[in-house]
Every structure is written in structure tokens, then in C-alpha cells.
Amino acid sequence: MSKEGDFMPVWASNLTWWTLLDFYLIYILVLFILKFVFHNKRILSMFSFYIAMIILFGVASHFGLKIAKLINEELPVILLIFIIVVGAPDFRLTLESLWKETLRQGNIIMGSERTKTEIIKAAQSLSKRQIGGLITIEKHNNLDQYASRAITLNSDVSSELLINIFEPNTPLHDGAVIVRGDKIVCAGAYFILSSNENFEKTTGSRHRAALGISEITDSLTVVVSEETGSISISINGVMTKMKDESTLNEYLTLFMK
Structure with a gap:
């Protein structure tokens, strides 16, 4: 056998x-x-x-x-x-x-409804006055490598503070604001510009920075154009122009769940 x-x-x-x-x-x-x-x-x-x-x-x-x-x-x-x-x-x-x-992992804090409302109010105000702005909302990917080289604030998110940061001829006007949860971590942050060749040659550095950070992290960036006052968001390497306030609200609601 x-x-x-x-x-x-x-x-x-x-x-x-x-x-x-x-x-x-x-x-x-x-x-x-x-x-x-x-x-x-x-x-x-x-x-x-x-x-x-x-x-x-x-x-x-x-x-x-x-x-x-x-x-x-x-x-x-x-x-x-x-x-x-x-x-x-x-x-x-x-x-x-x-x-x-x-x-x-397991320690991700997204902003409250109030924080979302304040960001939208600030973006709308900057848009009406054609003042450039760059607001990056952090998610899973930590943005400390950029925040460490910026001006630390650690302040509650408010439309008044955001608008004041982006006032022309101020030291923090050209940089980005990084939002983590309900706090503005820093202002005056600078990102690596996108090398995307599909952009028009006239596209400014603010939009390229917004796209650049979205290509390498899972953050969402609200960018207000200084030239036209238009509002766009950049996420996952894609720049999308917002038609109105409700469209911006929908995108932020989905992202900040």
C-alpha cells in the first residue's frame, strides 16, 4: 500500500x-x-x-x-x-x-459645517473683489512638510481671517493657507508647481501650485483667480472651475465628510 x-x-x-x-x-x-x-x-x-x-x-x-x-x-x-x-x-x-x-490612520479630523461655510464665504468675498486666494484643506496626507516652512497660526477658521490673510500687499498674500480640521494651521505656504503641459501658458503660479499639491496629496485646494475672480478647486490632479456657490458647497461637502 x-x-x-x-x-x-x-x-x-x-x-x-x-x-x-x-x-x-x-x-x-x-x-x-x-x-x-x-x-x-x-x-x-x-x-x-x-x-x-x-x-x-x-x-x-x-x-x-x-x-x-x-x-x-x-x-x-x-x-x-x-x-x-x-x-x-x-x-x-x-x-x-x-x-x-x-x-x-484612524486619526483623520475633517472640518465642521461651520468651517466649510466660512471657507465658502471667504472664497465668495475674495472672488467679488478679485483678490487671489489659495486655501488647501488637508485630508489623509499630512502637509507638515509645507507648514513647517510657513507662518504658523493654529487659529480657528473664519472668513474674516482668511480674507485678511489674502489682502493685497501683505506678507502672506501670495502663499497658501493650510486648513486641518477646524484650524488654520499656517499661512504663506508654498507648494511645488505642477508640470502639467495642458495648462495655458498664461496660467498663473497660484493655479499651478493648487494643481501641484493635488497631484501628490489627497488634499483639496480652493483657488481664487486674481485676474478674473473665478473660483476653482483642485483635487486628484484635476482643476475644476466652480459655476456658482452651490457647486462649491457640493464639492466641499463631499470632500469634508
């Missing part, structure tokens, strides 16, 4: 606790890489370009193209170095965001 173990597949008989640990470590590594890549759209674009180039030259090499084969042997390392050098600022910010997001 054959033993029960004789019916086990070959791969199962070679399975040990060390093999399971090996697979688990690979799983954790892949999970971290995917989270890192998908956390920032610019990094995702660079990663997609890296994979596409390797596949393209790999296929060319497979069909016996000599030059492509030579390039393919060195391409992965060259591309990787190029991406690391070009994307260094994005990598640093993404790592900081992931680390601080992990620390803050």
Missing part, C-alpha cells in the same frame, strides 16, 4: 515555513512598491514609461535586432538612474506622505 504522502504534489512536499516566509516578504515588498507608485501620478507615469521601454526593447531584442539587443542589456539600469534623478523630489515627498499617512 502506498503511503498518504505519496499522493502529495511535488511542489507541496518541498514547501517549508521558510518558503512561506519568502513568499510573504515578496508580497509585502510588491504591495509597498504598488502603493508607492500609485500614490503619486507623476511617479506612476515614470514607472509606466520604464516598463514600456523595457518591454519594447525586450521584444526588439527577441526578434534579433542587434542594436536593440545591446541597448536592452544596459537600458534597465540607465532608465532607473534617470528616473531616480529626475523624480527625486517626488520620491521624497511621496515617502514623507506615506510615512505620515501611516502614522495618522
